Amino acid sequence: MATERTRLLIDAGTSRREICKRLAAIGEGGGRFDAILVSHEHSDHVAGLPALAKNLDAPVYVTRLTAPSLEWNGYEPKLETFQAGAGLVIGDIEIDTFTIPHDAIDPVGFCFRTQGVKIGLVTDLGYIPESIKFHLRGADLLALESNHDLEMLKVGPYPWSVKQRIMGRKGHLSNDVVCQYIRDEMDSATTTLALGHLSEHNNHPEIVRLGAEQALAGRSLFTKLVVAERGRPTEIFEY
Numbered sequence: 575m576a577t578e579r580t581r582l583l584i585d586a587g588t589s590r591r592e593i594c595k596r597l598a599a600i601g602e603g604g605g606r607f608d609a610i611l612v613s614h615e616h617s618d619h620v621a622g623l624p625a626l627a628k629n630l631d632a633p634v635y636v637t638r639l640t641a642p643s644l645e646w647n648g649y650e651p652k653l654e655t656f657q658a659g660a661g662l663v664i665g666d667i668e669i670d671t672f673t674i675p676h677d678a679i680d681p682v683g684f685c686f687r688t689q690g691v692k693i694g695l696v697t698d699l700g701y702i703p704e705s706i707k708f709h710l711r712g713a714d715l716l717a718l719e720s721n722h723d724l725e726m727l728k729v730g731p732y733p734w735s736v737k738q739r740i741m742g743r744k745g746h747l748s749n750d751v752v753c754q755y756i757r758d759e760m761d762s763a764t765t766t767l768a769l770g771h772l773s774e775h776n777n778h779p780e781i782v783r784l785g786a787e788q789a790l791a792g793r794s795l796f797t798k799l800v801v802a803e804r805g806r807p808t809e810i811f812e813y
């Protein structure tokens with residue numbers, strides 16, 4: 575995300591090449607990044623981190639507990655460690671960090687505030703505890719995971735132990751849980767809802783879209799729904 579003054583990258587789950595290609599495709603290829611923020615150490619969030627941090631020469635913000643688990647392949651990054659739950663300020667962006675329930679060492683979600691706009695970004699969580707609902711209140715843009723369709727997961731190709739992990743309290747959010755959140759809890763301030771982190775094998779963008787549209791219809795809000803498909807950039811959200 576970026577303001578006129580500050581540019582942040584959150585997670586680096588694919589190769590440096592691919593990330594740079596995607597940034598260039600949305601016109602954000604050149605220039606300096608002020609920071610890379612890391613949510614947790616799973617490879618789909620840090621695979622490109624060593625090469626990217628070196629390439630961008632940007633400081634890496636990561637929790638104190640997650641930091642030792644990151645591999646740097648000989649490169650010495652500028653590490654800025656923080657405690658999960660701490661507030662950060664980078665340039666003109668204020669950032670709230672908060673603990674999320676997921677099977678990683680010390681996973682966090684983020685809310686970004688700048689120029690009167692609030693953006694929530696939360697993926698990789700087994701359920702949505704009250705504390706997270708509280709953090710997400712007032713978000714103008716909410717980017718949330720809608721990881722799997724329960725039926726597809728149950729009949730899908732994963733071994734039972736993996737299925738249990740995904741469905742567990744420290745796994746990932748199902749479409750049903752997200753729809754329930756939209757119906758019962760999502761703040762009416764949220765004008766854009768971007769659903770992402772869709773499972774490749776256990777979900778389909780159209781299922782996510784249909785369910786979320788139905789859930790939103792019950793709210794009579796004018797929330798714009800965007801479903802982020804794997805490997806494809808979403809539109810750019812401007813406020």
Ligand SMILES: [Zn+2]
Binds near residue numbers: 616618771
């Ligand atoms: Zn993930």
Ligand SMILES: [Zn+2]
Binds near residue numbers: 616678
């Ligand atoms: Zn994860």
